[in-house]
Amino acid sequence: MGKVDFSQVEKSNAIQQEVEASFKFIIEGIRILKTKKSAILNNHVELQLFAGGFERLAKILLFLKYKQINSKYPELRDNKNFFSNYDNGHGIKKMIDELVLYSKTIEFMNSIPMVAEDINFLENDHSFNKFMEILSDFSRCQRYYYVDVIAKKENKGTNAFEEFSKLIYSYSDNIDVSKMSYEEEDKHQIDSFIKTIEKGVRAISRFFTHGFGNEGQRYYGDFVEFIFMKDEDLGDNKYLKPKLDPQHDYKPWRTNKLHFLKIKAFAKTKIVKSDEFEDWAFTVDKVKVYNYKNGVYCFVKIGKSIFALNGSAGIVFKIPTYYASENLMPRKYQTELLGIAQKL
Known part of the structure; x- marks a missing residue:
């Protein structure tokens, strides 16, 4: 890579x-x-x-x-x-x-x-x-x-x-x-x-x-x-008009969900590791980002859960962003992930 x-x-x-x-x-x-x-x-x-x-x-x-x-x-x-x-x-x-x-x-x-x-x-x-x-x-x-x-x-x-x-x-x-x-x-x-x-x-x-x-x-x-x-x-x-709160009302996908398997088959992917960053936001050592339909929809796999990386993915597929991940450290964000996914 x-x-x-x-x-x-x-x-x-x-x-x-x-x-x-x-x-x-x-x-x-x-x-x-x-x-x-x-x-x-x-x-x-x-x-x-x-x-x-x-x-x-x-x-x-x-x-x-x-x-x-x-x-x-x-x-x-x-x-x-x-x-x-x-x-x-x-x-x-x-x-x-x-x-x-x-x-x-x-x-x-x-x-x-x-x-x-x-x-x-x-x-x-x-x-x-x-x-x-x-x-x-x-x-x-x-x-x-x-x-x-x-x-x-x-x-x-x-x-x-x-x-x-x-x-x-x-x-x-x-x-x-x-x-x-x-x-x-x-x-x-x-x-x-x-x-x-x-x-x-x-x-x-x-x-x-x-x-x-x-x-x-x-x-x-x-x-x-x-x-x-x-x-x-x-x-x-x-x-x-008031809308659902994606972070609380939506649930992340599991990696075996049919929707995700279809996306996975056509998405560009990249493993992002903790040693690439001075400040890592997660309790896991690596995550995997997905670029689907030329970056219109971007996702991240953290552990065994799939989260949205951009608003379009969250809105269309009704899943929360990675801010809802239990593997995200308190007061931490990895803002670079979306840009990395979109550049694939």
């Missing part, structure tokens, strides 16, 4: 962390927005969450795009900023626009109607693009707009908080609200805006499944709630 390239493992883990965080930021923003009675109420928290989520998501996709083209992640020297053409990484709309342009060069993204339709949404939907413009302004220079007002510091930019409220109000522009109460109109505006966000997230998620081959598909589990969302599901917000 060759030596583990820990620099690549570290980058893979970093990508995993950022993808997971980006979707959680967006989901929490929707959760807060869903509780609003009116768009005129304080929007600071959801704007922070949406900006953080979409900015992270766009940046990671640009990294994956670079790797897809160059077979490696960018190596920045002399303080060169990889995101300098995108307002130093705060130009969220510019980054999304760049991804849309890239999609036009990928036959796989253009030949599948539902994918092409979603990319068209990213490119041409007025409300979603306005939302990305607002988030870009907010990220660049408007996060502390009201602090500047208090300090009487000149801020020549638009007020992103007011623009955000105006965008939500615009969902009443082309409907007859005369028979609605004010509360019903407010609910219509917010619910309609949430559908726009959901459709946008679904469209951006297409880059993981169709834009970057196996590299993007590894992060399937983090956006599964959106990628399978049909138009008629928009607004249901199923991802906001």
